[in-house]
Amino acid sequence: MLPSLGNCALWLSLFFAILQFIISNKNYNLKYTSISVFGLLITSLLSFFVLIYSHIISDFSVLNVYQNSHTTKPILYKISGVWGNHEGSMLLWIIVLTFFNYFIFKLLNKKNLIFVLKTLKIQAFISIGFILFTILTSNPFERISPIQENGLGFNPILQDPALAIHPPFLYIGYVGLSAVFSLSVATLSLNNNEKIVWYNYMKPFVATAWSFLTLGIALGSIWAYYELGWGGWWFWDPVENASFMPWLLATALLHSLIIVEKRKSLQAWVLLLAILSFLLSVLGTFLVRSGILTSVHTFALDPSRGMYILTFTALLGVYSLTLFGIKSKNFLDKNYFTLFSKEGSILVNNILMTVACAVVFLGTTYPLIIEVLTKNKISVGEPYYNSTVIPIAIPAILIMGIGPILSWSEDKKIKFFKKILPSIFLTIAMTVFIFLIYESYSIIGIAGIILSFWIISNNFFVLIKKNNKNPISMIIAHMGIGLLIFGITGSTVWQKEKINRMKINENTKIENYNIFFEKISEVKESNYVAIRGNFLVYDNDQNIIALLEPENRYYPVTKNFTTEASIHTNLFRDLYIVLGEGNLDEGWIVRIYHNPLVIWIWIGALIIFIGGIISINNNIKKLKILNK
Amino acid sequence: MKIQLAKVPVVIFLSILLVFFYLLTIDRNPSKIPSNLLNKNVPYFETKNLIKDEIFISKKEFGKEVILVNFFATWCEPCRNEHRYIKNFATKKKLKIIGINYKDNPNKTKKWLEELGNPYSDIPLDKKGEIAIDWGVYGIPETFIVNSKGIIKYRHVGPVTEKIYKEIDLLINKIE
DSSP states (O other): OHHHHHHHHHHHHHHHHHHHHHHOSTTSOHHHHHHHHHHHHHHHHHHHHHHHHHHHTTOTTBHHHHHHOOTTSOHHHHHHTTSSSHHHHHHHHHHHHHHHHHHHHHTOOSTTHHHHHHHHHHHHHHHHHHHHHHHHHOOTTOBOSSOOSSOOOOOGGGOOHHHHHHHHHHHHHHHHHHHHHHHHHHHHHSOGGGOOOHHHHHHHHHHHHHHHHHHHHHHHHHHHHHHSOSSOSOOOOHHHHHHHHHHHHHHHHHHHHHHHHHHOOSHHHHHHHHHHHHHHHHHHHHHHHSSSSOOTTOOSOOHHHHHHHHHHHHHHHHHHHHHHHHHGGGGOOOOOOOSSSHHHHHHHHHHHHHHHHHHHHHHHHHHHHHHHHHSOOOOOOHHHHHHHHHHHHHHHHHHHHHTTTSOSSOOOHHHHHHHHHHHHHHHHHHHHHHHHHHOOOOHHHHHHHHHHHHHHHHHHHHHHSTTOOSOHHHHHHHHHHHHHHHHHHHHHHSOEEEEEEEOTTOEEEETTEEEEEEEEEEEEOSSOEEEEEEEEEEOTTSOEEEEEOOEEEEETTTTEEEEEOEEEEOSSEEEEEEEEEEETTTEEEEEEEEEETTHHHHHHHHHHHHHHHHHHHHHHHHHHHHHO | OOTTGGGHHHHHHHHHHHHHHHHHHSOOOTTOOOOTTTTSBOOOOEEOBSSSSSOEEHHHHTTSSOEEEEEEOTTOHHHHHHHHHHHHHHHTSOOEEEEEEESOOHHHHHHHHHHHOOOOSBOBEETTSHHHHHTTOOSSSEEEEEOTTSBEEEEEESOOOHHHHHHHHHHHHHOO
16 A cells, blocks of 8 residues: 555656756746745655655565565665666665755745746756666565565675665765756856856856765765775775765865855866766766676666656757757856966866866776777776876875965965975974884875875965964864874885684784784674674783774574674784684684775765765855845 | 857767767777687797696697687786686686786785696796787687687687586687
């Protein structure tokens, strides 16, 4: 009964989206627009909650619940299981879409009528596309008959707290870019006499999308680190790339919007960036879900779905980019500026971000293009990305350090040098200090540490300066980036790995720690059984530091084995133990990692997010004043 | 920005989409990789043998019986996972298995095999990865079946799983 209601609500939301598309026009009464916006929001929310409810009560008459759930699953994963599969995740996507639709609608007033209505029209078109896609190819309310006794279960590697909130954050990022896209297309389609401060409208949406994308990617990374048990947190998987590319463009977009605001420069470029970042988000979704590329995120492979998303992307892309081709000349300007200024530094960073994005895009799609042209299959892996992205990132980070210190318009070089002198000293001092602690020297390590302290100390001096004109959100976010680089460098350059076979009561050493294999025990939980190893970690003075309990789990419902790494974290390093296969007589294979500074990656990402949130708040305030 | 330049994005976008459309319409399985070597002779190679003192010469070994060829390395985690299936082929199916040790350290390999058991009758060392190039190896582990005439009849990329194990098991009875 209830699932039919959900299905019905989904169809109704399609109706409201179509209604909004038709009547978002100044010839119609605004009352209808508001009915359609609210209708869309409420019906899509309703269908989403019905699906959540079906998952919670384990209604196995619903195919989606049957395929992805099981009665023994903890409640948290019953709920997160809703978006842990293709159909449910599309519903989440639609919800986020309708929320952004609503936020755009809230901006509507007499002054910006034409502009916001145009935006709503495009947003409605995007909604129609995704709702139709869900109904036609991936309806989560499809029934199964006869009613099944129990479900097939939920992929155990997805049963993880970080992964429960990873998709919502990521989708707010991706879909937030849809609002940016709509605003950009609406701007391009305005007539010359209807010009508006579109960039002020765009900024809060870009800041939102970017902040949530940042944290969403970090959460995915945390999951990979804790759950996959490979000891790393980034693997250049096509899906990671699919989220990294829009992030790079959104970063460029966020910064160039500042130039547009201050100097009315680069307008055409920013409008293009806005379009491309959303197109890349959709294209990323397509790559992952069509089965064209295989990755850990590959949901059920279905060419008809791929065909639909691709056709829809083609429609969006051809329309928006052709519009750009025709109308962008209206947004060309002659407001030049010198390179040695704040706007100059932002521009250079913009170019670097875009090039990095192109490089990742090339790496991700190159195997496909080669396959089409030559029928050969090749793969592009980590070495490619490391040797192309890092050289682009280094100058970008160097410039990022001085950006906040440079003044608008133009800076005197000698005066500027005096300004950065303290941070140069602080950077050198901190770098030397770090190397005295870790006593490990490699060029990449030195470069990474210098870069991270370069950013941190520059922002530190900006922060303590009297009459500081830089927004606090920027300083916080940049500090976060500094810490992120610190963590990335430490954990990649100084990672130590030890794999050996250990019997009970045996010892092994890694770095300054002695690890004692105390015992092995069997554990039984509602949804899995496991063997658990007890490892005592001693430091050099024979004090017990930690008890680590890695597990080897077996999920009987889905017949999956998973390894649960056990990790002891502090501000300096992670100790990471994974239990492999083995038995009492021969011992177990034990993999131990000493990963320095990993926690700073997550702290950095969180601080960036906080900076982003403050910036969203500031930009909304600015827009409200403007809208009055 | 010139007006012509503004049209570049749409052109690039369309060409990329065309590639994707084409890939969607043709019948392909991304994890199934066609091998140019299927139904061809085993590529010739000679190299050190980890467990025998003599040099391993491919001509001498292939062409007498059905042989399973497994590319593996100790640093490759999936190789560890598939190892029990490879052992099953040796013990239960009595198959001759040649394990080509890819870009590895011989001492580590010896230890690894002591730990996990050795199903291989010969272990030619491919220190520089050149043999793998000749075989068109995409990523290890990879497994091939060579028939008794020395012709490659089957290739699987990635670790052998329960499903693949059964698939190979069925195939072996058909290959002579």
